[in-house]
Amino acid sequence: MERSLTLIALFAALVAALGLIPQLTLAFGVPITAQSLGIMLCGTILGAKRGGLAALLFVGLVAIGLPLLAGGRGGIGMFATGSAGYLVGYVLGAFVTGWVMERLYSLPLGLAAGVAAVAGGIVVVHICGILGLIAVVGLTPVEAFFADMSFIPGDFIKAVLAAVITGALARARPASLLSRA
Amino acid sequence: MISLTSPVETRAHGWPAGAKLGVLCAATVVLFAVKSVAWHAGFASVMLLAYALPGAAFFKTGLRRLWVLWPFALLVGLWHAFTGDAGHGAVIVMRMFTAVGLANLVTMTTRLSDLMQVIRWLVSPLRRFGINTRAIELAVALVVRFTPVLADKGAALTHAWRARSPRRARWRILPPFMLLAIDDAEHVAEALRARGGL
Numbered sequence: 139m140e141r142s143l144t145l146i147a148l149f150a151a152l153v154a155a156l157g158l159i160p161q162l163t164l165a166f167g168v169p170i171t172a173q174s175l176g177i178m179l180c181g182t183i184l185g186a187k188r189g190g191l192a193a194l195l196f197v198g199l200v201a202i203g204l205p206l207l208a209g210g211r212g213g214i215g216m217f218a219t220g221s222a223g224y225l226v227g228y229v230l231g232a233f234v235t236g237w238v239m240e241r242l243y244s245l246p247l248g249l250a251a252g253v254a255a256v257a258g259g260i261v262v263v264h265i266c267g268i269l270g271l272i273a274v275v276g277l278t279p280v281e282a283f284f285a286d287m288s289f290i291p292g293d294f295i296k297a298v299l300a301a302v303i304t305g306a307l308a309r310a311r312p313a314s315l316l317s318r319a
Numbered sequence: 320m321i322s323l324t325s326p327v328e329t330r331a332h333g334w335p336a337g338a339k340l341g342v343l344c345a346a347t348v349v350l351f352a353v354k355s356v357a358w359h360a361g362f363a364s365v366m367l368l369a370y371a372l373p374g375a376a377f378f379k380t381g382l383r384r385l386w387v388l389w390p391f392a393l394l395v396g397l398w399h400a401f402t403g404d405a406g407h408g409a410v411i412v413m414r415m416f417t418a419v420g421l422a423n424l425v426t427m428t429t430r431l432s433d434l435m436q437v438i439r440w441l442v443s444p445l446r447r448f449g450i451n452t453r454a455i456e457l458a459v460a461l462v463v464r465f466t467p468v469l470a471d472k473g474a475a476l477t478h479a480w481r482a483r484s485p486r487r488a489r490w491r492i493l494p495p496f497m498l499l500a501i502d503d504a505e506h507v508a509e510a511l512r513a514r515g516g517l
Binding site for chain 1: 323324340343347384387388391394395398407411414415418419420421422423425426427429431434435438454457458459461462463465466468469470473490493494497498500501502503504505507508509511512516517
């Protein structure tokens with residue numbers, strides 16, 4: 139129980155800390171950060187339940203006003219911007235990443251982590267993000283799709299990184315890899 | 320504690336946090352129901368007036384936080400000007416501007432401890448299902464403590480890399496960073512257990 143709790147809190151803090159790593163900024167001032175990498179790692183390392191809870195904790199803290207998003211953004215106002223769908227997607231995405239990871243037991247670890255990161259961290263997060271752009275910002279589905287697509291290439295790099303990091307961690311601290319415990 | 324609460328003390332700081340969030344929800348529902356440009360212009364002016372009331376310092380901080388919306392405003396504005404539906408575009412931009420403005424107003428005038436109280440009240444029904452809600456509060460405290468510690472460790476690793484290599488560190492510091500972080504979490508868990516646990 140204590141171990142689950144500290145690991146969940148740690149991964150929520152990790153997602154926040156990854157937002158502080160100097161970022162590349164895309165056109166329109168929209169930042170590409172390592173934060174979505176943190177979401178993928180929540181799932182691939184902690185598994186579905188704990189990974190989802192870690193992401194939920196992170197998003198909850200953003201909602202109550204801690205400046206944990208990249209660029210020191212936060213507050214409940216984030217849920218009225220185009221980021222709303224992505225924030226919800228973070229929670230679902232971390233859960234799905236962990237769920238897929240737990241199902242792909244027979245695959246080699248790195249490959250399983252990569253597939254899980256793409257399924258949860260890219261597919262689920264971006265579907266939620268597009269729905270958010272449609273519902274909150276009022277874009278049409280086609281507009282939302284194209285606005286979202288600009289993030290996809292960076293996210294594939296992050297999925298590969300998530301696989302590499304999960305593999306490295308499995309070798310160094312096999313007992314901490316709760317998704318395969 | 321680092322948070323987005325304004326250091327400028329306003330009268331709204333004393334209002335109950337739950338009520339402020341309730342009003343915010345109601346206001347957001349109204350904003351999404353109203354479709355006329357004139358009404359939205361009115362709402363936006365009222366929101367700006369609310370920022371101006373506590374004084375210049377508060378107004379400036381508030382506007383700086385709303386400034387992050389300009390990429391969206393530009394994108395939506397240009398698109399609707401292009402499709403010839405400028406009125407609809409103006410409504411979307413103003414609605415988002417007002418909704419985010421009001422929500423930031425709640426964030427700026429509510430202390431983190433007051434918001435935690437609301438969260439505590441919201442999760443209290445979970446106790447009936449045997450969920451330990453104290454664990455949630457402890458988890459929040461841990462994240463607030465872990466975040467700066469992790470950021471420092473990341474910076475230390477980056478410096479160590481720079482001391483040894485002319486190239487930039489980039490992702491190569493991430494595996495050791497994760498290792499340090501996970502070992503820390505395991506130590507904290509052990510310390511918690513040693514002190515009687517949850």
